[in-house]
Amino acid sequence: MGRAAGVGIGYRGEGGLVFCLGEAELTDRTALVARLHNQPGGAGGVRMLDRAALERMMPHARLGPEVLGASLAPEDGHVAPLLLLRGLHAAFHAAGGTHLPGAAIDEVQAEEGGFAIRCDAARIDARRVVVACGLGTSRLAAMLGMDVPVHPVRGQNIVTERLAPMLPLPASALRQTAEGAIQIGVTYEEGQDAPVTSVRDLARMAARATRVLPVLKQARMVRSWAAVRPMTPDGYPIYAASTAFPGAFAAVCHSGVTLSAAHRGPLAAGILAGQLPEAVASLGPGRFHARTA
Amino acid sequence: MLARPEAGTLTIYFDGAAVKARPGDSVAAALVAAGIVATRTTPVRGTARGPFCMMGACFDCLAVVDGRGGVQTCLTQVRDGMRIETQHGARDLHDHD
Numbered sequence: 002m003g004r005a006a007g008v009g010i011g012y013r014g015e016g017g018l019v020f021c022l023g024e025a026e027l028t029d030r031t032a033l034v035a036r037l038h039n040q041p042g043g044a045g046g047v048r049m050l051d052r053a054a055l056e057r058m059m060p061h062a063r064l065g066p067e068v069l070g071a072s073l074a075p076e077d078g079h080v081a082p083l084l085l086l087r088g089l090h091a092a093f094h095a096a097g098g099t100h101l102p103g104a105a106i107d108e109v110q111a112e113e114g115g116f117a118i119r120c121d122a123a124r125i126d127a128r129r130v131v132v133a134c135g136l137g138t139s140r141l142a143a144m145l146g147m148d149v150p151v152h153p154v155r156g157q158n159i160v161t162e163r164l165a166p167m168l169p170l171p172a173s174a175l176r177q178t179a180e181g182a183i184q185i186g187v188t189y190e191e192g193q194d195a196p197v198t199s200v201r202d203l204a205r206m207a208a209r210a211t212r213v214l215p216v217l218k219q220a221r222m223v224r225s226w227a228a229v230r231p232m233t234p235d236g237y238p239i240y241a242a243s244t245a246f247p248g249a250f251a252a253v254c255h256s257g258v259t260l261s262a263a264h265r266g267p268l269a270a271g272i273l274a275g276q277l278p279e280a281v282a283s284l285g286p287g288r289f290h291a292r293t294a
Numbered sequence: 295m296l297a298r299p300e301a302g303t304l305t306i307y308f309d310g311a312a313v314k315a316r317p318g319d320s321v322a323a324a325l326v327a328a329g330i331v332a333t334r335t336t337p338v339r340g341t342a343r344g345p346f347c348m349m350g351a352c353f354d355c356l357a358v359v360d361g362r363g364g365v366q367t368c369l370t371q372v373r374d375g376m377r378i379e380t381q382h383g384a385r386d387l388h389d390h391d
Contacts, residue, residue, distance in 0.1 A: 162353075162364055163337040165386040181337045181384035216387040221364055223353070 008088035010080045011179045017077025018055075018172040020213050022067040030072050046075040062167040065215045071172070079171040081178055082258050089261070106134075109144045111246040116145075131272060132251040135231035136194070146245030149286050151253050154232040155193035157202050159185040159210075161220040168214075175210055183220065185210045196227045230255040234289055240268065240281040248275065251286075306376040321367035321378060322348060322355045333357040333367055334381035357381050361388075 021027040030049065037044035050058070051070045093100065101120070108119040109130060118125040132141045135151070142149040163181030177183050188202050203225050211217045231253050233239050238254030250272050254260055271278035277285075302314035306321070308330055315324035322345035325333065332342035334356045345355035350369045357378050359365040363385035367378065 163384040165384045167387075219387050 008084060008091055010084040010088050012078065012080045013171070013179075014078035016073050016075040016170055017079070018050075018071040018073055018170050020071045020172055020175070021069055022065075022209070022212055023069065027069045030070075034072050048073055059167070059169055061165070061169075062214060063216055065212045067212050073170075077171065079176060080258060080261075085258060085261060089265075092265075106137075106141060109141055109249075111145065111249065116246075116249065129248045129272065129275075130250070132249070133253065135253065136229065138231065138251055138253040142241065142251040145249040145251075146243045147241045147249070147251050147286065148290070149239050149241055149251045149253060150234055150289060151231045151239075152234075153192060153194035154230045154255075155190040155196065155227055156187040156230055157190075157198045157206065157225065157227045158187055159203055159206060159222050159225045161185070161217070162223050164220060167216075172213075174206065175213055182223075183210075183217065185217075191232075194229055196229055198225050198227045238281075238284050239286050240277055240284050241286050242277050250277070304372055304374045306372050306374075306378060308378045309380055315372040317372070319372045320348070321357070321359065321365075321370045321372055321376070323368070324372050325367065325378070332380070333378070335383055337384035340383065356385070363387070 019030060021030050027049075034044065034047055034049055037047055049070055050073050052064065052068060055064060055068065055071055090100065104120050106118060106120050109132070110117045110119075115126060115128045116130045118127060118130065130145065132138050132145065132147075132149075134141060136153055138149050139151050161183040164177070164183060165181065166177065168175065168177040168183070171177075174186050175183070185206050188206070190202075207217075207222070232255055233253065236255075238260065239251065241251040243249035243251075252264070252268065257264065267278045267280055271281075300316070302316040302319070302324070304315045304317060304319075306313050306315050306324060308325060308328075313324060313328045313330070315321075315327075319327075322333070325331075326345055331344040333344045334354075335342055343354045343356075345368055346352045347354070348368045350366055353366065355367045356364050357367050358381050359367065359370060359378050360376060363381055
């Protein structure tokens with residue numbers, strides 16, 4: 002699981018944390034975890050840790066005085082997205098795939114026995130089509146009779162220089178890669194589709210990170226960036242199979258990194274077999290039209 | 295390799311060894327002039343790195359200067375008695391450096 006097509010992907014599966022700064026955050030988080038336990042299917046072992054337990058878990062991190070505790074989700078984990086992407090590309094090529102980076106799709110049309118994709122004045126014929134193109138999904142899925150609503154949500158990120166290990170587990174908006182860089186994020190800016198950072202947001206993110214780990218005040222930021230998430234109305238993935246044009250599918254989610262194993266496994270197998278797997282039956286776009294149907 | 299017009303009047307220390315430097319030299323320039331071309335090792339593979347761009351862009355010349363890690367030696371002027379140490383791997387942050 003730590004490798005994709007023989008490439009290391011920096012996988013760590015020991016769980017993930019959400020730090021609580023101050024009494025109010027600790028109270029809110031504790032209540033949220035209690036509500037999770039009341040959900041059908043349980044909470045996947047999610048539990049609260051007090052400061053003493055956190056300090057035992059993170060002997061190389063000196064937590065700020067406001068850190069009163071954290072929630073721990075044991076099923077959470079981390080992969081290095083760049084290494085994962087490299088692994089996925091390697092696997093795709095090994096399986097005989099052809100990648101056309103930057104190719105713009107003008108049109109997808111159902112034709113006798115399959116589909117025609119018009120792409121930069123060329124034509125690609127296919128027996129099956131999966132529209133999986135983030136914020137571009139709505140436009141192309143509509144050509145194949147699928148209504149897949151997606152909107153942009155911007156996120157900003159700070160990356161520090163590589164530092165000695167201090168964070169053994171990924172945390173919400175704060176994690177350390179295997180190579181040592183600390184990643185600080187992240188914003189959720191509804192409707193923002195320009196991938197640009199703002200000093201105000203970066204400063205707020207950095208300020209919070211230094212309240213969790215005050216030693217980060219000395220760390221050097223080496224870059225910051227913004228990206229735009231493809232977000233569905235309820236934040237959960239949409240997997241669609243066209244009823245008008247069998248053989249056409251759509252898949253969109255945030256994040257494809259988190260869900261890559263599920264996509265690579267059961268979802269891909271289902272699409273190859275011509276039918277979405279039962280496990281994603283409740284994740285179709287029909288859930289957004291239930292009341293008007 | 296590099297010819298110097300005159301010997302430096304300042305003394306800095308690299309991993310404990312005295313190195314002559316001139317007022318106004320950057321730490322990186324003084325080290326390279328003394329034949330020292332590696333100031334750190336990389337965090338992942340431990341490969342030697344040293345001054346490359348000499349203008350603050352490449353971050354290859356990092357070293358521990360007077361106890362503070364992650365210092366760009368090409369942007370730091372020498373001071374008499376300055377102590378520079380090889381930075382081994384990723385920088386270790388301390389509470390009061």
